[in-house]
Amino acid sequence: MGFLTLNDIHHTYFTKTSATPALRNINIDIKEGEFVSFLGPSGCGKTTLLSIIAGLIQPARGCAMLDGKNTGKTDSGIGYMLQQDYLFPWKTIEENILIGPKINGTLNHAIKTETLALLDKMELRNVLTSYPKQLSGGMRQRVALVRTLATNPKLLLLDEPFSALDYQTKLKLENLVSSTFKTFNKTAILVTHDIGEAIAMSNRVLLFSQRPGKIHKIFDVPENLRLLSPFEARHHPAYNELFQVIWKELESLEPEE
């Protein structure tokens, strides 16, 4: 069994008049410290699967087990980061990043020091007393990431966290996130539409089929790419090779016009 095990997950959304099958037969083991990306056509169920892993949606069948516990039944220590930063506009950056430990009742001197060090690592100095509206989009996403990491989650779910950023900021943030996750050996799942980002950030890329989403193929990212930063990885021949393979596979999934 993996650190995170997705066990025969199926899900269908029901309304009064319709049923939308979203996911079928999702089975996968993810190791501790692994970075996995979910890639696939729009509407194939990637966010639904993240919500099931987070315990926010009860799947119609199957379950997600993290460290031996069903994520839908326990407070499983999962951090969730989205495209929007959802910082509290009326709180300072310091208050925002420490809110998780404060709510959990775990805030102490050591956690505060570690969290502030993380803010430093994210190249955000001198913003502690600022408010979110005074920061750029890229800075706010980094603050959101520090806030997510402050609770020391066992697993991080990242739902297109870089997609609203300009290209340069996105590349910079990918580098920062990747080095932070490697340093702290964090297990993470990234939902993205960017094949390059998936390859440059991950150990494995899971390609989903059209809805109802199934795991269509799993691509292992060569070990030598993982030793590089995402920016460096994008210039490696192995990156281009894998990009072509995934691109062709993704194209074969698109519906005929």
Ligand SMILES: Nc1ncnc2c1ncn2[C@@H]1O[C@H](COP(=O)(O)OP(=O)(O)OP(=O)(O)O)[C@@H](O)[C@H]1O
């Ligand atoms: N609450 C809901 N009620 C009914 N249908 C839903 C609901 N949420 C999602 N769906 C449908 O389930 C399918 C999967 O949605 P989901 O958001 O998981 O896909 P996705 O792969 O994340 O899409 P995208 O890449 O466009 O963000 C879609 O057809 C969507 O319209």
